[in-house]
Amino acid sequence: MQEVSLLIGGQAGDGMMxxxxxxxxxxxxxxxxxxxxxxxxxxxxxxxxxxKIRAADRQIWHHRESVELIAAVNQDTIARHQKELTGDxxxxxxxxxxxxxxxxxxxxxxxxxxxxxxxxxxxxxxSAMIGAIASLYGVPLSVVEEVINRAYGEKAAKNIELxxxxxxxxxKNFKPILKVxxxxxxxxxxxxxxxxxxxxxxxxxxxxxxxxxxxxxxxILNYLGPAQDELGILLIHPENEIAVANMALGxxxxxxxxxxxxxxxGFALMQEAFSMAGQAEIPVxxxxxxxxxxxxxxxxxxxxxxxxxxxxxxxxxxxRIAVAPGDPEEAFVKTGEAMNLAWKYQSPAIxxxxxxxxxxxxxxxxxxxxxxxxxxxxxxxxxxYRRYRFTASGVSPLAFPGQKGAVVKVTSYEHDEYGYxxxxxxxxxxxxxxxxxxxxxxxxxxxxRETVKIHGDPAAENLxxxxxxxxxxxLEAMSLVNRPLKFLxxxxxxxxxxxxxxxxxxxxxDVLLVEGNLTGQLGSLIxxxxxxxxxxxxxxNDGRPFDxxxxxxxxxxxxxxx
Amino acid sequence: MEMRDFDSPxxxxxxxxxxxxxxxxxxxxxxxxxxNSGEARPEEIVILSxxxxxxxxxxxxxxxxxxxxxxxxxPPAMGIKVxxxxxxxxxxxxxxxxxxxxxxxxxxxxxxxxxxxxxxxxNEVFALTTSQVxxxxxxxxxxxxxxxxxFEAPLNPLHLMLSCGATFVARGFSGDPRxxxxxxxxxxxxxxxxxIDVIQECVTFNPIKEKYLxxxxxxxxxGHDVTNFSAAWERASEVERIPIGIFxxxxxxxxxxxxxxxxILAEEKPIPSIKKALQEFI
Ligand SMILES: Cc1ncc(C[n+]2csc(CCOP(=O)(O)OP(=O)(O)O)c2C)c(N)n1
Ligand code: SF4
Ligand SMILES: [Mg+2]
Numbered sequence: 074m075q076e077v078s079l080l081i082g083g084q085a086g087d088g089m090m091x092x093x094x095x096x097x098x099x100x101x102x103x104x105x106x107x108x109x110x111x112x113x114x115x116x117x118x119x120x121x122x123x124x125k126i127r128a129a130d131r132q133i134w135h136h137r138e139s140v141e142l143i144a145a146v147n148q149d150t151i152a153r154h155q156k157e158l159t160g161d162x163x164x165x166x167x168x169x170x171x172x173x174x175x176x177x178x179x180x181x182x183x184x185x186x187x188x189x190x191x192x193x194x195x196x197x198x199x200s201a202m203i204g205a206i207a208s209l210y211g212v213p214l215s216v217v218e219e220v221i222n223r224a225y226g227e228k229a230a231k232n233i234e235l236x237x238x239x240x241x242x243x244x245k246n247f248k249p250i251l252k253v254x255x256x257x258x259x260x261x262x263x264x265x266x267x268x269x270x271x272x273x274x275x276x277x278x279x280x281x282x283x284x285x286x287x288x289x290x291x292x293i294l295n296y297l298g299p300a301q302d303e304l305g306i307l308l309i310h311p312e313n314e315i316a317v318a319n320m321a322l323g324x325x326x327x328x329x330x331x332x333x334x335x336x337x338x339g340f341a342l343m344q345e346a347f348s349m350a351g352q353a354e355i356p357v358x359x360x361x362x363x364x365x366x367x368x369x370x371x372x373x374x375x376x377x378x379x380x381x382x383x384x385x386x387x388x389x390x391x392x393r394i395a396v397a398p399g400d401p402e403e404a405f406v407k408t409g410e411a412m413n414l415a416w417k418y419q420s421p422a423i424x425x426x427x428x429x430x431x432x433x434x435x436x437x438x439x440x441x442x443x444x445x446x447x448x449x450x451x452x453x454x455x456x457x458y459r460r461y462r463f464t465a466s467g468v469s470p471l472a473f474p475g476q477k478g479a480v481v482k483v484t485s486y487e488h489d490e491y492g493y494x495x496x497x498x499x500x501x502x503x504x505x506x507x508x509x510x511x512x513x514x515x516x517x518x519x520x521x522r523e524t525v526k527i528h529g530d531p532a533a534e535n536l537x538x539x540x541x542x543x544x545x546x547x548l549e550a551m552s553l554v555n556r557p558l559k560f561l562x563x564x565x566x567x568x569x570x571x572x573x574x575x576x577x578x579x580x581x582x583d584v585l586l587v588e589g590n591l592t593g594q595l596g597s598l599i600x601x602x603x604x605x606x607x608x609x610x611x612x613x614n615d616g617r618p619f620d621x622x623x624x625x626x627x628x629x630x631x632x633x634x635x
Numbered sequence: 636m637e638m639r640d641f642d643s644p645x646x647x648x649x650x651x652x653x654x655x656x657x658x659x660x661x662x663x664x665x666x667x668x669x670x671n672s673g674e675a676r677p678e679e680i681v682i683l684s685x686x687x688x689x690x691x692x693x694x695x696x697x698x699x700x701x702x703x704x705x706x707x708x709x710p711p712a713m714g715i716k717v718x719x720x721x722x723x724x725x726x727x728x729x730x731x732x733x734x735x736x737x738x739x740x741x742x743x744x745x746x747x748x749x750x751x752x753x754x755x756x757x758n759e760v761f762a763l764t765t766s767q768v769x770x771x772x773x774x775x776x777x778x779x780x781x782x783x784x785x786f787e788a789p790l791n792p793l794h795l796m797l798s799c800g801a802t803f804v805a806r807g808f809s810g811d812p813r814x815x816x817x818x819x820x821x822x823x824x825x826x827x828x829x830x831i832d833v834i835q836e837c838v839t840f841n842p843i844k845e846k847y848l849x850x851x852x853x854x855x856x857x858g859h860d861v862t863n864f865s866a867a868w869e870r871a872s873e874v875e876r877i878p879i880g881i882f883x884x885x886x887x888x889x890x891x892x893x894x895x896x897x898x899i900l901a902e903e904k905p906i907p908s909i910k911k912a913l914q915e916f917i
Binding site: 311492 | 691
């Protein structure tokens with residue numbers, strides 16, 4: 074079994090994230106499966122910024138707390154992360170910027186000098202560092218060059234020169250850590266949740282992405298902005314989130330599949346429009362990236378504490394679709410599905426993600442055929458068009474402004490079938506019931522889709538229950554626990570798949586909840602929806618994803634396996 | 636087409652004598668004229684309105700409509716225009732809607748020169764919520780929210796729009812529906828962000844017609860140069876006499892042309908495959 078685990082660190086502005094992504098790409102190129110996580114503060118220059126890169130010859134889902142190599146462009150990185158090193162770990166560092174004497178093996182390298190020699194700028198240190206890391210792991214230089222060339226295009230020359238210098242220096246002066254063997258397999262992308270989610274939406278027909286920057290959803294903007302022409306879509310960034318959401322309503326009314334992206338705080342501002350999407354039956358997909366809250370919280374750190382907020386957002390009663398993918402592949406498929414369901418059932422949909430999923434990179438297969446545009450029901454146009462026609466399913470056929478013969482009236486007021494304001498008791502009740510009939514239609518539809526996933530041993534009596542990006546840490550922890558264990562990953566949060574969840578809960582003997590919040594929000598949702606009470610829980614809300622190793626210990630403890 | 640082809644089956648609930656009736660009639664005439672002149676097909680017209688007495692206009696015209704949330708008339712208009720720039724967009728807002736709750740959107744639409752018309756029914760009061768002060772309420776106006784009389788300096792909407800970069804700035808008077816109809820027609824024909832602040836009498840909470848009528852005059856009959864920004868600014872400062880008409884009109888590239896060229900997003904098919912995009916991650 075091959076396995077690589079390292080950390081690189083420096084100040085914000087030192088280009089650590091880019092470097093880590095490239096190291097991940099190098100391993101991915103070799104056929105290993107990589108996982109890259111970045112950790113940074115809310116500042117642009119200075120501070121501390123590090124990334125962990127893990128790679129192995131099998132599918133991996135998460136990084137590990139401990140590493141065998143620290144690569145540091147500053148002193149601070151060594152001081153902060155030494156304790157994460159394994160016993161035989163090493164410290165690779167720029168001798169022009171840091172000092173290190175042990176206890177771990179010091180690997181000094183003159184990065185600053187190398188950059189000066191080629192007449193480069195400080196950030197290019199990373200290229201020499203990447204070269205040295207590649208050499209330590211026995212990666213062929215040609216693979217590194219190929220990745221760097223692709224990443225930097227015409228500007229690659231100096232970086233390539235530095236890669237070579239770093240590579241040669243390490244080869245001459247350091248003992249290799251190991252020699253990774255290329256793995257033969259179908260190539261998979263190394264992709265972040267933000268990128269794959271965006272592609273899923275595009276594949277499901279999204280033509281317009283509207284957003285106001287807010288970490289962590291900014292990662293979607295950063296991808297779609299430059300890629301918009303190639304993807305045949307448009308990105309706009311208006312004055313605030315209230316405008317974002319209301320613009321999305323307008324665009325969808327006019328027939329364009331539209332998605333908006335934000336974090337909890339931005340979504341708080343969108344709530345009135347979210348409610349209007351329910352009232353006026355306008356399909357809009359809301360991507361909400363969770364970060365540490367309340368209020369501004371810790372902007373660049375992950376959390377799972379907005380579940381109840383999202384499920385209860387918006388005044389009034391109306392159907393909403395809410396889905397929480399757990400990895401980039403699910404983000405691709407489920408965001409596409411959310412877009413399709415929103416349009417089929419003319420209801421708002423939420424894709425609930427978090428910083429950890431949006432910004433971490435992972436090698437994972439993505440089959441684009443899993444997402445296609447599912448056409449909604451369109452009006453045929455013999456009789457006078459009624460935007461809110463009563464039907465058995467609750468779904469009224471769609472028409473858009475511009476369509477000859479149809480007068481399309483949508484409204485934030487309660488309304489009759491044509492869309493004129495309605496205040497009679499009977500009229501209000503009927504339209505409320507019509508909207509809620511869609512809920513039964515969505516549930517019927519969902520029964521034919523994957524609403525939960527079962528991992529591990531399906532016959533095991535010990536059950537772990539979780540949602541969203543904790544999936545990765547749990548899967549890794551399960552491989553460390555080494556006991557019959559079943560994991561129920563709940564993907565749809567609304568409508569809630571109680572038909573699946575109840576079944577699995579009733580079969581389990583001992584159940585443990587794992588969530589990135591302190592109140593067990595999924596647990597109380599399960600109680601509300603199924604009557605089951607889960608008594609054991611591993612909960613935390615410290616901004617960091619779970620570490621598989623310590624999570625494994627907690628699982629053992631909870632199930633009395635210690 | 637005639638005006639009455641736009642009549643809707645909804646029961647009108649404005650107070651008898653409300654000046655919104657005059658605005659409604661002017662709008663229907665303009666819509667009929669647009670269709671008859673071949674400038675727009677009826678299905679290509681979309682109206683939007685805010686929440687307030689004025690907002691009910693969406694219900695009273697049988698045409699595509701988007702009856703917005705309070706203060707949010709402009710963002711959906713922008714969404715609609717971005718989705719399908721062939722659509723003709725006319726939005727109706729109140730002084731509470733446009734200048735209190737939703738002022739940020741109005742500022743940005745003007746700055747962007749989004750090709751749409753915004754008509755503000757400026758009755759200097761929150762009417763539908765039974766009379767509270769708005770940003771255009773005059774000093775001294777007494778109401779439950781200002782029992783000792785309003786002491787806040789009122790906003791000058793024309794100055795606001797001029798400084799934000801609106802390319803068409805006008806003022807109408809609901810007491811003169813013929814004049815209103817003619818500037819509305821010009822506004823709707825304007826390529827860019829056209830703005831009309833309509834002095835609208837609310838007979839129930841703010842009967843202002845008698846007070847305003849003697850002071851009102853048509854500035855376009857007095858040789859005003861509509862391309863002269865400083866002249867527009869000065870006319871908009873007048874208080875002794877109250878000018879109505881077109882203050883300012885210039886051409887500037889629109890938001891949607893710069894954003895989209897000739898693209899009609901609503902008619903574009905999604906790309907058939909994302910294979911190439913995925914390849915970049917390998
Ligand atoms: C978010 C929100 N806040 C408050 C209201 C209550 N409300 C309804 S109409 C209105 C004021 C309308 O004033 P204006 O825009 O001047 O319209 P008018 O009734 O004078 O035509 C308010 C505050 C609302 N509907 N929504
Ligand atoms: S309250 Fe005023 S604005 Fe509202 S309908 Fe009556 S007269 Fe018209
Ligand atoms: Mg008003």
